[in-house]
Amino acid sequence: MGTLKELIWGKKPKAQPSKPVLVASTPKPAPAPAPQPAPAPKPAFDWSASEAFQQRTYPTYEAYTEHQKSKLSKLDLTKYNVQFSAALQERLGKVLNGFKPGGNVLCLGARTGAECEAFIKLGYFPIGIDLNPGEGNKYVVVGDFHDLQYADQSVDMVYTNALDHAFDLEKIMKEVTRVLKDDGLFIAEIVDPAVRGPGDYEAIWWKTLGDVIERIERTGLTVWENEDFEYPWQGRQVIFVKNGNRRKLAVETVGS
Numbered sequence: 266m267g268t269l270k271e272l273i274w275g276k277k278p279k280a281q282p283s284k285p286v287l288v289a290s291t292p293k294p295a296p297a298p299a300p301q302p303a304p305a306p307k308p309a310f311d312w313s314a315s316e317a318f319q320q321r322t323y324p325t326y327e328a329y330t331e332h333q334k335s336k337l338s339k340l341d342l343t344k345y346n347v348q349f350s351a352a353l354q355e356r357l358g359k360v361l362n363g364f365k366p367g368g369n370v371l372c373l374g375a376r377t378g379a380e381c382e383a384f385i386k387l388g389y390f391p392i393g394i395d396l397n398p399g400e401g402n403k404y405v406v407v408g409d410f411h412d413l414q415y416a417d418q419s420v421d422m423v424y425t426n427a428l429d430h431a432f433d434l435e436k437i438m439k440e441v442t443r444v445l446k447d448d449g450l451f452i453a454e455i456v457d458p459a460v461r462g463p464g465d466y467e468a469i470w471w472k473t474l475g476d477v478i479e480r481i482e483r484t485g486l487t488v489w490e491n492e493d494f495e496y497p498w499q500g501r502q503v504i505f506v507k508n509g510n511r512r513k514l515a516v517e518t519v520g521s
């Protein structure tokens with residue numbers, strides 16, 4: 266079993282055994298050092314680890330936001346947006362069946378807005394926020410999910426599949442619970458760490474799905490639904506409710 270870092274980034278080349286320290290001996294000319302293999306390429310930022318979570322260590326908050334913003338220009342999302350939006354519409358359609366459409370939905374880390382399109386097709390009124398929504402985005406405005414620009418208790422549903430980009434998960438959850446109305450839903454699509462490790466832009470990683478679900482529940486939300494999904498990556502869709510009565514939710518409607 267390797268260390269946590271080895272499990273994530275692979276084993277580094279073995280360090281040369283350190284030479285014994287010579288104490289008070291006659292100095293000899295040092296032998297030429299053996300050629301060393303080139304160091305393995307380092308990820309942009311290193312990781313710190315705790316029992317259940319690892320966090321990418323950024324030197325400053327600005328370094329974090331700049332790193333997150335830099336991803337968009339490297340992507341062609343033409344196909345992804347169509348496929349993700351359709352897949353999300355299908356699974357949300359099932360789970361929100363029976364809810365009155367028309368409620369507002371705040372989509373966190375929504376990039377160019379594929380999730381907003383899915384909610385629109387289901388009859389909701391979504392708005393996305395992202396550090397970098399790109400230019401001319403009609404679904405998503407600039408915002409930071411650690412510091413939402415919206416009023417207390419003003420949102421029917423919050424959706425995100427970007428919790429693994431959190432700098433401070435507790436802060437995000439405080440904001441989510443602040444803006445949600447009572448009986449409001451928090452729909453989190455959470456990557457399953459049993460299937461893969463973090464990529465170049467994830468800022469936090471959990472050991473198990475249970476660890477992150479439990480951490481979200483500690484902010485005062487209750488799990489209402491729980492379903493695995495496969496696209497665009499394998500994960501679990503968990504629907505939490507704020508101060509809600511699950512039975513009441515099943516028969517009534519959000520935003521009514």
Ligand SMILES: C[S@@+](CC[C@H](N)C(=O)[O-])C[C@H]1O[C@@H](n2cnc3c(N)ncnc32)[C@H](O)[C@@H]1O
Pocket residue numbers: 333334349373374375376377378379380394395396397408409410411426427430431432
């Ligand atoms: C993996 S992408 C997901 C994008 C989108 N939800 C989708 O599936 O197409 C994560 C997104 O979170 C955004 N992001 C990262 N940190 C953020 C923050 N602090 N506030 C808002 N958005 C953030 C990134 O810019 C990126 O667009």
